Amino acid sequence: ALTSATLAGTEIDGMRVVSVDSVDNRGITFPVLPEEGKTTEDGYKIGNNVTSDLAVRKAMSYGIDRDRIISEALNGFAHPAYSECDGLPWWNEEDVIETDVNYAVQLLEEAGWKDSDGDGVREKDGLKAAFNLMYFAGDSMRQAVAMSVANQARENLGIAVTVEGVSANDTVARMFSEPMIMGWGSDSPMTSYMLFHSSNAGKIDFYNPEFFTSGTVDGYLDRAMNSKSMEESLEWWKKAQWDGTTGTSMRGEAPWAFYVNMSHLYYVKDGLDIGRQRIHAHGAAWPLVANLAEWTWTE
Template sequence: MGIAACAAGAWGASALLAGCAGAGVPATSGAAGAGPNGESQVVVTMTPSSEPAAGFNPLLGWGAGEHVHEPLIQSTLIATDNDLNFVNDLAVDYGCSEDGLTWTFVIRDDAIFTDGMPLTAEDVAFTINGIVNGEAAEADLSCVREARAIDGVTCELSLVRPNNALLYTLAVVGIVPAHAYGPDYGEHPIGSGRYMLEQWDRGQQVILRANPDYYGDAPLMNRVVVLFMEEDASLAAAQSGLADVAYTSASLAGAVPAGYALLNCASVDSRGISLPCNPAGTDVAVEGDMVYEGGNDVTCDLSVRRALNYGIDRIAMIERVLGGFGRPAYSVSDGMPWSSEAMEAATDVAAAERLLDEAGWQRGGDGACARDGLPCAFDLYYAAGDSTRQALAYDFADQCAALGIAVTPKGASWDDIYLRQYADPVLWGWGSNSPVELFELTYSEGWGNYAQYADAAVDANLEAAQAARTVEESYPFYRAAQWDAATETGVAPEGAATWVWLANVDHLYFEREGLAVAEQKPHPHGHGWSLVNNIDRWSWS
């Protein structure tokens, strides 16, 4: 049997059996939670996209890629607790200079890599510099000029500009060994974290084993098997008893297999629609000579953008599309310390219709609005392979039709969507446990400013937020960037209304009875590794 937990239950689908064959992993003892040698084990399913294409390499995308999570195999300088407060990992002390341009980290002296070599400040500097200078690195450390080891336990980071949000990135950047890093590191990672890579069968599974030399508390879960599979196969894995924790969606959440319970993890996994703020023909030049078509003659009207924010019944949408497994979204950071109550837009259809009428959008005999011969209509792009986004897009279109706005959902590949991202509204998925996405989706030069909105006051508040001496001192500036009543500027519905946010999607799993999954911090975007951030604290009863 190819997957370590094959004997945990009867196979319920030939597709699963086929995926198991040939991987060469010994069968288990058959008891739930027992590994091949009787040690504690848990089997978790994840989406195929959760498999790291470049392997377990923090200098590329592991841990700090699109879907951020703790790297498990490697240690990090700091981490976040369930309340998203910073706690030490490798670092025993750290601080920032008065001008915000130098961060100093003092690390513990008892951490060793799995090859027996000690972890020193040289390894920290090597990792940080590797990301800063690496063209393929997904972690954003662009604010760092250089890292250097002062001595064996002290590393100093010199910044290009002050940026306290650096800490959120460092909390998911795994430290690699300078002496053992090479081209195949992602496939054969050496780390100092809670787990070691035992086996990786591409396209099928990853097996992690507890690191016996880990400097912290010994993991309660000795062996972790991660199976990469599509949603239907994940359900079958639970039905057959193959998986101990199997991810699922709202549409399948009612099919809880016998012997399992539904685990519902709150998230900041937000679904929202970008609304281009410039008229058609406002092309966007990025990445050197790359020019994208930009602007939209309908969504460039502020009244339309505000009407969309007030005219959508998010609660009804969540009931219809998500079966109630979600909550209304009003921003990319709902419930976070840096979020603003001004982003909330209570449903008020009458106000939405009044905004359109006052802006000159008149309903015709068919109920559709137009102004000066221009129909109040636009295309809405969504990822064609995502059934949830498709359902949200069509529900949104139905609600817009009642307002007199004609929305045409268009499923497409991401390659095609990226070509339209500045010209047409797009249904995106965002959300993280840091203010980085709020900054990038809002700042005029941000990589996620698809709305192409620019305001000097908003930019100034965002810059001040990053330059604040502490993370806590940054919160008022982030809130002001969303809405500043004194200057009447910001991206809130009362202001520029650059997005219409729809829902925060709950992350749902089938959890085997007898398994105690440790308390989860809010899950960021991505149905994968964030679940197992604290898998070392999971246990069986």
């Protein structure tokens, strides 16, 4: 029986809670373009003048304590996240960053974001370091993550984040111009291509609402896709994340701030062995039974 972080502490006679690691991540998508009056083909506004500043995106990456999110919002049932593919063969281990509030503040200061009026919120050229952070209304886990991030952003960075639950229709209309708590994670590197290749910017489902584009990243992703084997492709998937200079990771262009990988939690009947679970993808139901042939009764 699938359960959640808020309920997994409940004891049920004859059952135990099994926690499975996942790449089912939660993080924030940041519009990377400034607001210049542009719209999508459907007429939705594109761009955000706060999050288009790389210093803001990187500050929101380095200045947020992931362990605090896990403790405050998820009862400890998660692990820090650093990319869309942590721990998988195409993951670049250099994606890992340490929480460094001082560095995050330094980035903001050097970029001209200062609290000149003493209200606790930075500004630059008359623009407040403030934005709405959307989450799907009704998703208590995403709401809790968003609230923890917002609290830390204000306390640590002087960035005012207003958390807002939105409907699916409102999400589609606003996600190209406002940050949002998103979740992805799969057992295929194709997810990286869909999330970050410029050909998908603002076009397919929820994959690239940030309108992130990079010729360098496109080149790496195209070489990965055109490789003759999975082994040959790994170098290019990893370089797309971080090549030492740029990439999709939080060290690079930071179109996403990745925060947590959710633990998938299940009540399992005593005596049932569900075998060795692989790292679960986004969506906490179907990955559990991928190894159904290995399940056994032990008593």
